[in-house]
Amino acid sequence: MAKKKNMAAPIVPLQGQALVAKVKDLGSLSKEQKARACGYYTVTKNGVERVNMMKFLNALIDAEGIELDSKTNGNGRGGRSASYRISVQSNGNLLIGSAYTKQMGLQPGDEFEITLGRKHIHLKQLDPTEEEALEAS
Numbered sequence: 001m002a003k004k005k006n007m008a009a010p011i012v013p014l015q016g017q018a019l020v021a022k023v024k025d026l027g028s029l030s031k032e033q034k035a036r037a038c039g040y041y042t043v044t045k046n047g048v049e050r051v052n053m054m055k056f057l058n059a060l061i062d063a064e065g066i067e068l069d070s071k072t073n074g075n076g077r078g079g080r081s082a083s084y085r086i087s088v089q090s091n092g093n094l095l096i097g098s099a100y101t102k103q104m105g106l107q108p109g110d111e112f113e114i115t116l117g118r119k120h121i122h123l124k125q126l127d128p129t130e131e132e133a134l135e136a137s
Contacts, residue, residue, distance in 0.1 A: 013039035013055070019063045031056075094121075 014022055019038055026034045030050045035041065040056035041049050061068065082099040089095055106125075115122040 011039050011041065012042075015059055016063050019059055023060065052105065 022038050023034055028035055029037070031053065035051045035053055035056035036049065038056065039061070040053070043049055082103070086094055086096060097106045111126045112123040113126055115124065
């Protein structure tokens, strides 16, 4: 004769605003007691209740609308972001990184006119047509 499994009704945990309201009502209880009251527990084969705190806390975070994962940029990769600051290299050069040149749409071979100010440096991009006119004169 086959064993009969205990077919108790499945536990349906609360979600969304119902979860938030229930947690607020149970204000004085511990985290584990709140999770159990909201349905975030399972019963093992031995009849022991195990509280699933991670599911409870994740559901609570989702219900509150808190976004923990940062939005990734368009190419789906993390990494550094441009700081818009550069420093003088040990050889005296100023190096402008690829993040800035890509953002400006620059190509290898593009030329600039350098204008020195009191506390700044202006880089004015030269047009190829202007260069040809300057060379011709």
